[in-house]
Amino acid sequence: MAGSLTPPPPQGLSWMRPTKLQKLLKKGPGQGSAAKTLSLCEDFIAYLRGECHLADNSVQAYRRDLTKFCEWAGSRRMSELQIGELSQFVSSLHDSGLAPASISRNIVAVRTFFKYLQLEGIVTDNPAELLGTQKSWQRMPKVLTQRQVDRFLAAPRKRDPFWQRDRAMLEVLYASGCRATETCTLRLHDLSLAERHIRCEGKGGKQRLVPIGQRAIDAIELYLSELRPKLQARGPKTTDVLFLSRTGRPLERIQLWRLVKQYALAAGVDSEISPHSLRHSFATHLLAGGADLRQVQEMLGHASIQTTQIYTHVDHSRLKRVHQQFHPRG
Template sequence: MAKRPTKLQMLAQTGSPEKTCQATQSICSDFLDYLRSECHLAANTIDAYGRDMKRFTAHVADRKLNQLSISDLSDYIASLSSEGLAPASIARNVVATRTFFKYLQLEGIVEANPAELIVTQKMWQRMPGVLSRRQVEEFLRSPRKSDAYWQRDVAMLEVLYATGCRASEVCSLRVRDLSLAEKHLKCEGKGGKQRMVPIGTRAIKAIERYCEEIRGKLAAKSPHPPEPLFLSRSGQALDRIQLWRLVKFYAKRVGIDPAISPHSLRHSFATHLLAGGADLRHVQEMLGHASIQTTQIYTHVEHSRLKKVHQSFHPRA
């Protein structure tokens, strides 16, 4: 039985452009398997990398990976901007490309790593949207008692803002993850990393009301006792798409920017904490950021807000 050619041999094979494209796609597929099995990245992160790799392979076309230069990679990053991708998406593509080339080095497919020289432009670091405190109050009061599952929706929105958790983390919360008497909950973040997150009195009361008044009725619709905290009308776990739609619905009701998303409440949580004097390291821990650099963007957001206040009200601004 013939041995399967190595990745390097596949790439070195001469022939049609179609074969080169197939070899590149095969290597990209192996790269995603590597992220999944060895790096243990979250499914959503791997999906995002998969989309980035699909865009990357389409751009390099029939060019061999071990022949790409820094100029080729810079052209690729520049093409993302011309396609109208958001700054955050471009920045993620840069990270994906760098990670991919590190993988190519590990596999012996490339010797030098031109991706290390890619520079992320500052303009790609888009400031995240942040709600004012007044907007947050209006938003959290937007569910009405006439809404079918208002107790659940109030609790869900309160948890998003009170903890700064990601949408996927809120959807995966289980009843046994709650320690309301100790005022914290356990959530599972990216890569399966768990962390304890403090939770405030308002969110606790909202959760208790939801559990007492309606969660049991929703759970009864499921053939098996459901573990997730937030349930859909069918008794199943509320998913990220449903959560996203609910946030959009309530934002529209109170006249808040329609671009709001569950992540906007996470951004607001971090910015308001820093504005109140919280230590950056503590905010990093609560958000579950692996790097302090990721958290530092919120210091820039708060600085920009203070600058606007200064320009608006200082007599010599």
């Protein structure tokens, strides 16, 4: 059964670039355990792409985490690893100063890797299942107040070279709760401004319709009429991506991240915020306004409502209202 579920690697350019994992594989001893582990990791990455159809960002996250694991594992045989040794790997992550959420992600990557090895008949048991994950909510997400959001969304001024695009982009982030990648990959045919919603493609290629408000619609229409045609003239004429860079090419996620930081500084808002902070603020403010948790889950594209429930802990104002309304001494 070994290798039966591993598809041939995709032929895209991103696959052809040598990764750190592949460089380690070249350096490893020809037939040694370390080289075999690295090869299994590459097979697993191909499996995630070809069989599981994970989004590229998710695959890259698995690759980074497994690179750490392979460096730690060295010449250890996967079939001989026990829970005690895997716990040492987790301890090494703690010692390196990783945040609890990052450690949890590394543990999930190792668990999933061992499940794949079980599926391929390479190991019999999955000792990684016994690893305890970090508490996911040890660190609450950064959330802006509604007043801070107003200042932040107004930060792009006419003196800024691409202010129409930047204002539309920030408005979309807050109005829809879309992730940074979802925002950067929005296409013109994903817009239904007359129906007041946009179509987002989330993790695993799952699509969802998200309503947007009039301010976001006005900002998008202004950008489409005044700036986007000029940007498109500088790049490939066939692109239908909504947000374009100064060269007319699709705006990349790292560029979006930098713009959020830039306008946070201009608005006098916490410099630690990121595009995801607007997603957190979107969900928290909806719940504060009385939205149903299931509806917020659907708009965010969360597979599990447990992920959405964090915002009930962040939104203290709603809890206070519930307490005042229903507690006999509220």
